[in-house]
Amino acid sequence: MAKVAVITGAARGIGLATAKVFATEGWDIALLDRDEEELNKAAVSLPNALPVTVDISDETQVADAVRGIIARFGRIDALVNNAGVAAFTNVETTDFATWREVMATNLDGAFLCTQAALPALKETAGSIVNIGSISGLRASTLRLAYGTSKAAIIHMTKQLAAELGEFGIRANCVCPGPVKTKLAMAVHSPEIIEAYHDAMPLNRYGTEDEIAEVIHFLCSDKASFVTGQTIAADGGFEATGVGLPALREDAGN
Secondary structure (H helix, E strand, O other): OOOEEEEEOOOOHHHHHHHHHHHHOOOEEEEEEOOHHHHHHHHHOOOOEEEEEOOOOOHHHHHHHHHHHHHHHOOOOEEEEOOOOOOOOOOOOOOHHHHHHHHHHHHHHHHHHHHHHHHHHHHHOOEEEEEOOHHHOOOOOOOHHHHHHHHHHHHHHHHHHHHHHHHOOEEEEEEEOOEOOHHHHHHOOHHHHHHHHHHOOOOOOEOHHHHHHHHHHHHOHHHOOOOOOEEEEOOOHHHHOOOHHHHHHHHOO
8 A cells, every 4th residue: 555645735836846756756645735726736747646625724624634635545654744824024014913824824734734644643653744944943034923933843843753753653844945936036036046045055046856855755764763853955054154155255255
């Protein structure tokens, strides 16, 4: 019987790229997203994929979604909590409705999906991968709600690893740095792109496929002794701190 991966935020971007990697490796896939039209388009391109339209911040919808997945596939071997929203505001301009919207999807959604999938994950000694962000590891301007939600996801991952290890369940977190998505390329000015390149030792944005490969690895048997870890897939961005551009200028690079 094929293993089954449940991926939230799977209609596009990193979620869809991750689904494609799992499908290539022979997994069955449950694709969760609230954008029904894009979700159905994504599912058509994948073998044995189940599209599930759901708002992961709604406890009842999540419970119904997981029941449907079990009815279709009979098991869950991996849960990828990828769905997320961002709000680029500072402390003065973040209203409470925006704060709650970000937390409801990024944090509450991951909690609800994990809790609902837990009985099935116990049966398979499965794996959980939460998608954090470089913004959860290092502070930046205009990331108050988003960065805080992702920092919470990082710690929740450690809590899950500590509590669920006795069931053979592993929990890890992947923190992408700047990724070359359609959205990022549309909103990042040439100056922003250049600044990011200067701040990363690899001097480039990552790709959705590169992040997806890290996620699949953590869900695979190749990572069978890895749990409670946060992996920054960020071209070295988090490791370098803030002095790299100036150091390069002094070095004549």
